[in-house]
Amino acid sequence: MQKFSFNRRLVIIIVCLIVSFALMTVSVAIRNKRSTPPLIQQFGNDIVGLADRVVALPANGLHGSVSAISELLNTYQENQQLKKQVSELAQTKVRDQTLAKENKQLKTQLKLNDSLTDYTAISAAVITRTPSSWQNQVIINKGASAGVVKNMPVMSGSGLVGRVAEVNKTNSKVELITDNNDSANRFAVSITTKSGKTVNGVLSGYKSDTGQITMNNLTTKSKISKGDKVVTSGLGGVTPKGLYVGTVAKSVGDDYGLSTKLYITPATDLSELNIVTVAVTKQ
Amino acid sequence: MYRLSKMRFGFPIGLFLMLFLDGSLSQVFSSQMFGVPSVMISHLVVLWLVCGVLFEENMTIPLVKWAVVVGIVFDLYYTGIFGVYIFVFPLVVYVTRQLVKYISPNFLSGLLIYFIDITIVEALSFLASRVVHMTSMSGSAFLVNTLAPTLALNLALFVVLYFPIRGVYNWLK
Structure with missing residues (x-):
């Protein structure tokens, strides 16, 4: 027995x-x-997401008011710094407007419809974060009904933070660039060096002990120096061109001495996401 | 007994509240919990299930069934990888029930049991993630950067929440 x-x-x-x-x-x-999860899973996730909002709303609201108080203490110093930047910003903005206008005129002359830089933005709030250490995911409150499609790039603050991994009707999961799994999307990026050369490549992973994005297998001869800006190149079609990723922190030879390996400091603090923007490419 | 008490509705409501609080805590304190390099993960769902075993006494709550349900929701809503927590949560309930047979539950032995449970949850989810290539983290990095901080956070939460949760369970009975 x-x-x-x-x-x-x-x-x-x-x-x-x-x-x-x-x-x-x-x-x-x-x-x-598949571009969307099975219908039952979508339906379930939508219902759970709705219930989660009831819990998440007060929690996030509380967090907002606490951080508002702590931010108030830094406001004076910040204000002084920002005042210096504002005058420059106004100039850049005017120039930006003129250039955009000129760009549009030139495009109509060339009969170009949409180029790689064109995208529209959907802004979304972060509802919650996956409590797991191997999946750096956040769940946002916009889904297929707002026009979100799988694999769209997601930005926050000044830079790229991840891509849409799963789309339900009213919410979707965003896989952050700090996620290190095998199937994560590798963004195609380009770096403009100080000498004006453009280096293309693909982001290859994330180094969790220093918090830097890595970029492997660069065989370029041109010198990449610290502080060079990394932006998406728009190659591959899904990601629009010109989304800011970060700055080069270190450029070293790889383990075998054949190619260059780059460490990139992300532009946005990835552990502090509240509002994100989904970039929709026009097709 | 169970059918006639407030527990019948109170237990699942508490369970799902804990599930959503896990995510909300991770979001609100993300800069503290998902730091570089160490990562802390709150497991309030496991705390609620373990407390269910510790405080049920002569009332039998259908804990395994609810553990499966909450595991399904966790897998689909949070991770998107189906088939991990749906088995881990019921296993935790089973292990805790076995341990309670040998150790009479009180605050300190509860802490010990919860220590074992969190280790099981983290180790199994790590193994599962390694198998399906969701992570490339090495075993030693897992022990130092994930398991140790997670245990510290969850044992602290256990100490803080043990008596309030006991109060809730006594009220529900």
Whole structure:
């Protein structure tokens, strides 16, 4: 009798393990290949998301008021610094407007419709964050009904923070660039060096102990120096051109001495996301 | 007994409240919890389930069923990878029930049991993530950067929340 119950327990454990692996494999495959999750999952996620908002709203509101008080203490210093920047900003803005206008005129002359830099923005609030250390994901309150499509780039503050990984009707999951999994989207980026040369490449991962994005396999001869700006190149089609990623922190030779490896400091503090912008490419 | 008490509705409501609080805490304190390099993860859902075992006494709550339900929601809503927490949460309930048979539950032994449970949750989810290539973190980095801070945070939460949760359970009975 003792032996029988032991065997039964073993069978249950093995069946559970097999089912678990099967489910994980299937869901990872679905996540990578299909543009939206199955309808039942979408429906469930929408309902749960709705319930979550009831809990998340007071929590985020409380956080907002606490951080408002702490920000008030820094306001004076910040104000002094900002005043210096404002005068420059006004100039840049006017110039930006003129250039945009000129760009539009030139485009109509050339009969170009949309180029790589064109995108419209959907702004969304972060509802909650996945409590897991291997999946750096946040859940935002805009979904397919607002026009969000899988793989769209997501920005916050001044720079790129991630891409849309899963789209439901009213909410969607954003995989941050700090996520290190095998299927994460590798953004195509370009760096303009001090000498004016453009270097193209692909972001390859994230170094969690220093908080820097890595970029491998660069075989360029041109010298990349610290502080060079990294922006998306628009190659590959999904990501528009010209989204700011960060600045080069360090440029070293890779392990085999054949290519260059770059460390990039992200433009936005990725652990403090409240409002994000989804960039929609015009197709 | 269970059918007639407030527990029948109170337990699931508390469970889902804890589930959403996990996410909200991670979002609100993200700069403290998801720092570089160490990462802390709150497991209030596990705390609620373990407390369910510790405080149920002669009332049997269908904990395993609810653990499966909350595991499904966790997998679909938070991670998007189905098949991890749906098995981990019921396993935690099972292990805790086995341990309670040998150790009579009180504050300190509860702390010990919760220590074991969190280790199981973190280790299994790490193994699962490694298997499906969701992470490339090495085992030693996991122990130092994730498991240790997570245990510290969750044991602190246990100490703070043990008596309030006991109060809630006693009120629900």
